[in-house]
Amino acid sequence: MGRLRYIRLTGRQKAVIWVSIILILLLAVAAVLVVRIRPIVTRLTESRTTNRVNRIVADAVSDAVASGQVDCSSLILFEKDSSGQVTALRSNMTEFNRLQSLISDTVLARLSQMTSSDLAIPLGTLTGSNLLAGRGPYIHVRTQSVGSATAKLRNALTAAGINQTKHQVLLDVEVYVTVLLPGFATSVQVNNELCVAETVIVGTVPDTYTYLSTADDEIGDYASEYIMNNG
Numbered sequence: 001m002g003r004l005r006y007i008r009l010t011g012r013q014k015a016v017i018w019v020s021i022i023l024i025l026l027l028a029v030a031a032v033l034v035v036r037i038r039p040i041v042t043r044l045t046e047s048r049t050t051n052r053v054n055r056i057v058a059d060a061v062s063d064a065v066a067s068g069q070v071d072c073s074s075l076i077l078f079e080k081d082s083s084g085q086v087t088a089l090r091s092n093m094t095e096f097n098r099l100q101s102l103i104s105d106t107v108l109a110r111l112s113q114m115t116s117s118d119l120a121i122p123l124g125t126l127t128g129s130n131l132l133a134g135r136g137p138y139i140h141v142r143t144q145s146v147g148s149a150t151a152k153l154r155n156a157l158t159a160a161g162i163n164q165t166k167h168q169v170l171l172d173v174e175v176y177v178t179v180l181l182p183g184f185a186t187s188v189q190v191n192n193e194l195c196v197a198e199t200v201i202v203g204t205v206p207d208t209y210t211y212l213s214t215a216d217d218e219i220g221d222y223a224s225e226y227i228m229n230n231g
Contacts, residue, residue, distance in 0.1 A: 037121070041141055042186050044119060045179050049145065052114055053190040057173045060106040061194050070099055075169050075197055076155075086201050089155065089167065096153045099196070103151040103173060111147040111177070119143055147177035153196070160200055169197040 064070050074095050079088040123136035152172045160166040173192045178185055 037139070038184065040121065040125060041119065041181060044121065045143060045181065045186060046188050048119065049177055049179055049188045050190050053111070053147075053175045053177060053188070054192060056110045056114075057107055057175065057190075057192045058194070060103055060110060061171065061173075061196070064099075064102060064106065065196070069102060070196060071095070075099070075153075076167070076199070091155060099171075100151045100153055103171065104149050107149040107151070107173065107175065108147070111145075111149065111175070114145060116142065116144045141182060144180040145177050146180075147175055149173065149175045163202060165201045167199045167201055168195050170194070171196050 074092055077090045077092060078086050079090060081087050119141045120138040121141065122134050122138055125133050125136075150173070152174075154170050154172065156168045156170050158166050158168075171194045173194070175190045175192075177188045177190070179188065
């Protein structure tokens with residue numbers, strides 16, 4: 001029978017083995033952290049980017065209106081009959097296009113100022129525990145973002161009473177931002193709807209007003225009202 005042979009390791013060989021074990025453990029811990037940190041960083045980055053974009057769009061529109069660059073009275077031209085009643089609304093497309101370009105350029109210029117930023121995440125948040133969330137030293141993650149923006153004006157008419165119609169000029173701003181994170185990227189799309197101008201158009205008051213519903217228990221009441229008004 002053969003004899004078991006024991007290999008004696010030198011001190012240097014033992015040191016190499018221990019260093020290798022430590023490196024493997026460190027790589028395993030790093031892999032776990034990366035797997036855990038990625039969804040957290042993604043959610044925090046998307047939330048932070050959305051808030052910043054909303055503020056940028058709101059400030060851009062507010063500054064444009066306050067500085068007089070937006071002339072609300074020139075956006076819509078009202079056509080009236082001989083008695084002064086509004087018969088039609090005509091959009092000033094030249095002013096519409098100018099305002100859309102102005103808002104888009106302003107938003108893009110301000111987006112370029114948020115190209116890079118630091119995202120600080122408490123180490124306790126990465127554990128997933130509610131007790132440790134927000135606690136511990138911070139891990140700083142460097143982010144870079146690039147974006148695009150489009151602005152579009154549209155008209156909206158809604159009933160505001162028996163003889164009133166509310167007309168609004170709404171600005172839809174769509175911003176698409178790609179955030180570059182260490183090792184991966186995430187995209188955020190932010191949509192904003194802002195009212196640029198609002199007018200209430202008052203018409204003539206009708207002699208009678210009847211609202212008919214399809215509900216069976218209400219048809220009789222409305223029919224009686226119609227008969228009384230026209231009796």
